[in-house]
Amino acid sequence: SSSSLLNVDVTPASFWIVNPVNTFENNVAAGSTHFGFWFNMPGHPGGPSATNTVCPRNKGMLKFSGNEAHSCGRYGIWVWEHWNPKGDGSCGATEPKMTTLENFHGWHNLRGVEVEEGSGIEMKNFVL
Numbered sequence: 591s592s593s594s595l596l597n598v599d600v601t602p603a604s605f606w607i608v609n610p611v612n613t614f615e616n617n618v619a620a621g622s623t624h625f626g627f628w629f630n631m632p633g634h635p636g637g638p639s640a641t642n643t644v645c646p647r648n649k650g651m652l653k654f655s656g657n658e659a660h661s662c663g664r665y666g667i668w669v670w671e672h673w674n675p676k677g678d679g680s681c682g683a684t685e686p687k688m689t690t691l692e693n694f695h696g697w698h699n700l701r702g703v704e705v706e707e708g709s710g711i712e713m714k715n716f717v718l
Contacts, residue, residue: 602623603626604619604659604662607630607631608630609635609646610631610646610649610689611679612651614655615654615656619658619659619662620659621662624662624663624664625666626662627668628665628668629667629668631646631647631673632647633645633646633647645680647672648679649675650675650687650688651691655693659694659699664701667704668704669704669711671708675687686710688712689712690714692714693714694713695718
């Protein structure tokens with residue numbers, strides 16, 4: 591057995607999002623030591639669900655609207671890393687595709703929003 595922690599274990603988020611094919615609507619992330627909403631899509635799922643046929647980094651968000659983050663130690667929203675929605679979201683997709691995060695309110699965070707590395711992410715009606 592191991593007693594060491596993964597990086598994701600020592601950098602907590604109120605919402606840790608590893609697959610964007612979900613709906614996040616009217617949630618409040620408050621008081622996290624690090625992140626309110628952390629978009630951390632792997633190249634492929636690992637662990638018991640490991641497969642090379644699913645590519646979360648290529649998928650767009652179903653819906654992200656009406657969410658808030660406040661009093662987070664680092665970011666209200668942090669996109670880490672390589673989120674680049676493409677075509678139908680399949681592993682072989684190459685055509686860039688836009689995904690939208692909308693109606694977000696962030697305050698009293700160290701920083702409001704950061705996209706470490708990504709493309710095709712529209713942020714609409716954000717108040718920071």
